[in-house]
Amino acid sequence: MQDILFDFISKYVSLTEDEKKALLSLDLFHSVKKGTVLLKEGQKSKESFFVLKGCIRTFYIIDGEEKTTAFYTELDALTPHSVVKNVPSDYFIGCVEDCILLISNTDMSVEVNSKFPKFDIMCRMLSEELLAKQQIDFDEFKISSPEQRYLNLLQKRPDLIQRVPQHQLASYLGIKPQSLSRLRARILEKSKG
Amino acid sequence: MQDILFDFISKYVSLTEDEKKALLSLDLFHSVKKGTVLLKEGQKSKESFFVLKGCIRTFYIIDGEEKTTAFYTELDALTPHSVVKNVPSDYFIGCVEDCILLISNTDMSVEVNSKFPKFDIMCRMLSEELLAKQQIDFDEFKISSPEQRYLNLLQKRPDLIQRVPQHQLASYLGIKPQSLSRLRARILEKSKG
DNA sequence: TTAACTCGTTCACTTAAGTTAAGAAATGAT
DNA sequence: ATCATTTCTTAACTTAAGTGAACGAGTTAA
Known part of the structure; x- marks a missing residue:
């Protein structure tokens, strides 16, 4: 599991063995069960x-309705808005799996960063890269219809469509669950001819 | 004009006079006419x-149709995706004013950053802050209808609606210019009663 | 000054998403 | 294993956005 982390880091900077040890000694790894809420609205974590x-x-x-706006999977990083700005969170963070x-x-981090x-x-x-990437995603979202967004997702993150409940995917695509069902049926109908 | 820059910087770090001088000596300020294209699609700047x-x-x-996806006004920073990833740009950058x-x-920057x-x-x-802020903007976009997005913009960046052509605003809101016109008429009708 | 363009609006029509409701299928809990 | 809940789909109806076309106002160029 640590290898995954160090492989990822090595794409950006190279670490000495000492640095790797220091990082591991911080005991950062956690197993979390599906459904666990990691951050609640209003919380200041x-x-x-x-x-x-x-x-x-x-x-x-x-x-009373859940609106899912983003998914983070393997090697994705998430620093909540509330952490950066030190304000209560507007949203929840939960485990899909x-x-x-x-x-x-x-x-x-402050301590680690000053040492290393x-x-x-x-x-x-990382944040420059994520910022630029997210800009592109946002742009694509704006210039696409819901159907195009779905087809686009099918191309770029096909795994998501398998591992995530439909109603969560729907709000991620900016539509209602019923519309996603209909849209999928429509696409299937088209492909049949 | 430099004061605006230094005031902005002072929100993040404090600069010595030497550092300010070094920064100014780089001759970074440019006046650019309305309509100028600063970056073209396919360009690697x-x-x-x-x-x-x-x-x-x-x-x-x-x-053949322009799709405007973002506006940057006073104190906004823009590092294009293509610069971060060192690839040809997918989009254009132009001056609205x-x-x-x-x-x-x-x-x-590499030189400056190593010196300072x-x-x-x-x-x-900055990029952490922008990333977090943009995430919120993206979230709001996803969970809103075009009409809510317009009303939201009216609250948060009323200046944009004045200084930017409608058809550019439309794609920024994820809709066609005709739909924006109609939507505005609808809102006006409602407010009359 | 006229002609050509761009821009915003309006209209009629088409298409798709929102809404409300119902029912089937899958999941979880006891 | 059963019951309850959640999830997904379908359907009928409403509302709003997309499309194509036309028009006037304002701008630019000849």
């Missing part, structure tokens, strides 16, 4: 998440 | 933009 295995999601509860997560908190400046560099590269 | 005055936008051209911009390129580690720290803070 300092925890960031890195998915080693499994899938987590961010969701809002609006008028049993997960193995790396959970770090801000205080810890490499981490600062890596974090910056 | 290394330039990042920081808006001191005016408004720039990112847009795609799809089947006459602008005063800070334009930096990657090579330059503070800049690395600031850049990381």
